[in-house]
Amino acid sequence: MSGGPDPILAVERLAVTFDTPRGSVRAVDGVDLSVREGEILGLVGESGSGKSVTLRGIVRLLRANAAVAGRVLWKGADLLAASPERLQAVRGREIAMIFQEPMTALNPVLSIGTQIEESLVAHTTLDDAGRKRRAAELLDLVGIASAKVRLAAYPHEFSGGMRQRAMIAIALAAQPRLLLADEPTTALDVTIQDQILKLLLGLCQDLGMAMILVTHDLGVVAETCDRVSVMYAGRVVESGPVEALFRHPRHAYTHALLRSMPHGGAARQPLVPIPGQPPRLDRPVEGCPFAPRCQLVEDRCRTVAPPFEPVGPAHAAACWASDRLAMAEGTA
Amino acid sequence: MSRAGLVLWRLLQIVPTFLLIGVTIFVLARLLPGDPVSAMLGDRASDEAVNRLRQQMGFDRSILTQFVLFIEGIARGDFGSSTAYRIPVTQLIGERLPVTITLTALATVIALVFAVPLAFVAAVKANRWPDFLIRGVFQVGLSSPVFYVGLILLTVFAAWLRWFPVGGYGETLGDKLWHLFLPALTLALSFSAIIMRNLRAAILEVLTAEFVDFARSKGLAQRIILFRHVLRNALVSTVTLVGLHAGSLLGGAVITESVFAVPGVGRLMVDSIFARDYPVIQALTLVLAVVVSLAFLVTDLIQMALDPRVAR
Numbered sequence: 001m002s003g004g005p006d007p008i009l010a011v012e013r014l015a016v017t018f019d020t021p022r023g024s025v026r027a028v029d030g031v032d033l034s035v036r037e038g039e040i041l042g043l044v045g046e047s048g049s050g051k052s053v054t055l056r057g058i059v060r061l062l063r064a065n066a067a068v069a070g071r072v073l074w075k076g077a078d079l080l081a082a083s084p085e086r087l088q089a090v091r092g093r094e095i096a097m098i099f100q101e102p103m104t105a106l107n108p109v110l111s112i113g114t115q116i117e118e119s120l121v122a123h124t125t126l127d128d129a130g131r132k133r134r135a136a137e138l139l140d141l142v143g144i145a146s147a148k149v150r151l152a153a154y155p156h157e158f159s160g161g162m163r164q165r166a167m168i169a170i171a172l173a174a175q176p177r178l179l180l181a182d183e184p185t186t187a188l189d190v191t192i193q194d195q196i197l198k199l200l201l202g203l204c205q206d207l208g209m210a211m212i213l214v215t216h217d218l219g220v221v222a223e224t225c226d227r228v229s230v231m232y233a234g235r236v237v238e239s240g241p242v243e244a245l246f247r248h249p250r251h252a253y254t255h256a257l258l259r260s261m262p263h264g265g266a267a268r269q270p271l272v273p274i275p276g277q278p279p280r281l282d283r284p285v286e287g288c289p290f291a292p293r294c295q296l297v298e299d300r301c302r303t304v305a306p307p308f309e310p311v312g313p314a315h316a317a318a319c320w321a322s323d324r325l326a327m328a329e330g331t332a
Numbered sequence: 333m334s335r336a337g338l339v340l341w342r343l344l345q346i347v348p349t350f351l352l353i354g355v356t357i358f359v360l361a362r363l364l365p366g367d368p369v370s371a372m373l374g375d376r377a378s379d380e381a382v383n384r385l386r387q388q389m390g391f392d393r394s395i396l397t398q399f400v401l402f403i404e405g406i407a408r409g410d411f412g413s414s415t416a417y418r419i420p421v422t423q424l425i426g427e428r429l430p431v432t433i434t435l436t437a438l439a440t441v442i443a444l445v446f447a448v449p450l451a452f453v454a455a456v457k458a459n460r461w462p463d464f465l466i467r468g469v470f471q472v473g474l475s476s477p478v479f480y481v482g483l484i485l486l487t488v489f490a491a492w493l494r495w496f497p498v499g500g501y502g503e504t505l506g507d508k509l510w511h512l513f514l515p516a517l518t519l520a521l522s523f524s525a526i527i528m529r530n531l532r533a534a535i536l537e538v539l540t541a542e543f544v545d546f547a548r549s550k551g552l553a554q555r556i557i558l559f560r561h562v563l564r565n566a567l568v569s570t571v572t573l574v575g576l577h578a579g580s581l582l583g584g585a586v587i588t589e590s591v592f593a594v595p596g597v598g599r600l601m602v603d604s605i606f607a608r609d610y611p612v613i614q615a616l617t618l619v620l621a622v623v624v625s626l627a628f629l630v631t632d633l634i635q636m637a638l639d640p641r642v643a644r
């Protein structure tokens with residue numbers, strides 16, 4: 001799916017700084033992302049790597065203490081500079097979002113039907129009967145049986161998987177072109193996780209919708225995404241087609257991440273955990289932020305930040321050890 | 333529990349409450365020094381006169397006998413007659429209770445009218461000047477004694493400006509509400525401060541909830557997010573608070589009715605205690621207990637309507 005037409009979403013040098021009582025914290029530090037029509041982009045990283053904040057930054061869903069810089073080009077226009085009215089028109093209608101924990105993301109005192117219909121009121125010209133019909137269709141679309149009856153139900157009357165389905169139905173109400181999915185399966189049972197992923201994949205295909213899937217689970221990325229961006233300490237450290245990036249990681253962090261997770265493959269290799277902790281983000285990081293934990297570290301890693309450079313077709317990484325990784329792969 | 337089930341269960345619960353309070357107040361009233369007869373005749377009456385009246389009114393019998401007669405009376409719907417007013421207690425309370433209910437209801441409405449919009453502004457502008465101003469003004473309301481506020485309002489709006497009557501009660505509904513406005517405002521002042529603080533905190537908490545972010549991500553108008561998503565969730569805890577304050581509001585009515593000479597049950601209670609008017613004290617306590625129980629029930633019903641999770 002790589003190559004092709006211009007991206008519908010281009011995030012350029014996005015930076016998010018939180019003003020906290022203990023000083024400012026740079027949660028996202030110059031992130032570049034792009035998503036093409038119908039494409040599924042995975043955004044992976046450890047907790048605190050800034051992937052959720054990046055996602056929220058795209059539609060400016062951040063608290064008042066967050067300062068956002070950079071550009072978020074949606075169909076060519078910068079959302080960070082957009083008027084509140086324009087932003088409101090884009091949210092839900094063009095870019096929708098789903099969250100990790102459906103129990104807290106659904107309003108407990110409103111019925112599922114109401115929560116779908118209010119999106120339809122905001123973004124469509126359907127009348128009351130039309131909205132009811134469309135709401136039932138949406139529940140049907142996400143695989144909730146006896147949809148008409150279920151519209152009157154409240155979130156607490158649903159199981160975890162059903163709630164996530166309902167949240168997807170609500171997000172899709174106004175037929176968005178891009179879905180921002182913030183760890184949509186993390187809070188679910190393993191068996192349900194798979195169902196929800198399949199549902200999301202199917203919906204993207206059927207509706208021609210693009211998706212940014214935030215997850216810390218590389219297995220999920222391998223199963224679902226076209227391209228992937230790996231985040232570490234608020235930066236994108238490697239980005240490329242899933243296949244190329246998984247087979248030939250060109251950043252030491254991606255390499256370490258892949259070795260720390262189990263493979264389904266034949267040859268069993270011992271898992272290698274990554275020692276140490278990500279750096280604190282409340283002070284500037286000198287050099288590569290991964291250097292203190294890196295097995296392949298060299299002197300310049302600690303002083304000079306490696307540039308984010310192309311390493312293959314649509315594949316880029318910011319690592320001084322990139323060439324050594326490529327050669328090691330070649331000789332192995 | 334279904335709504336009808338809840339109502340029935342709660343009404344049944346009133347019965348033991350009623351009995352327990354009946355026993356307690358019967359004993360407590362008699363623990364007060366003096367009795368209705370000495371209160372009526374004064375200290376200079378002859379022993380003979382006192383004994384005669386005491387016999388006439390049945391206070392010479394044992395406490396146990398008196399209690400049995402009291403309970404028997406209640407079972408027949410007869411609370412006896414007031415020893416001070418010489419009319420049936422039911423008639424006396426029947427005249428006075430609506431006044432107090434109107435007063436406290438009006439006070440609640442006034443308190444909500446002040447508290448809800450201002451709590452909203454304070455929460456949305458949290459830790460900026462509108463918030464500080466609103467909280468500051470309400471803090472004064474909260475810390476001022478009821479009788480003092482009452483006297484100030486009375487002096488300014490009734491005596492000086494003559495916008496409102498100094499006291500008493502009217503004939504028509506409009507007239508009654510006009511008479512009750514100042515006492516209700518007095519009663520509402522500290523109440524609205526409590527509601528405002530609670531609701532402000534509740535709104536601030538709900539504003540950080542993820543479902544508010546989700547609502548924003550759907551592209552809903554700010555107005556809809558605040559009223560449909562935030563306010564409704566925040567009101568759930570505030571409704572409980574308002575309901576729980578029904579009792580203290582009635583307690584506050586005792587002082588307010590005395591300051592503004594409102595002929596309600598609050599003043600009747602004070603007068604009856606001074607007159608050792610046992611039947612009135614007893615009946616009034618029981619009636620107020622029922623009123624508070626019903627207020628709690630209404631609170632629960634409103635909460636069920638606001639929050640579907642309460643109605644299991």
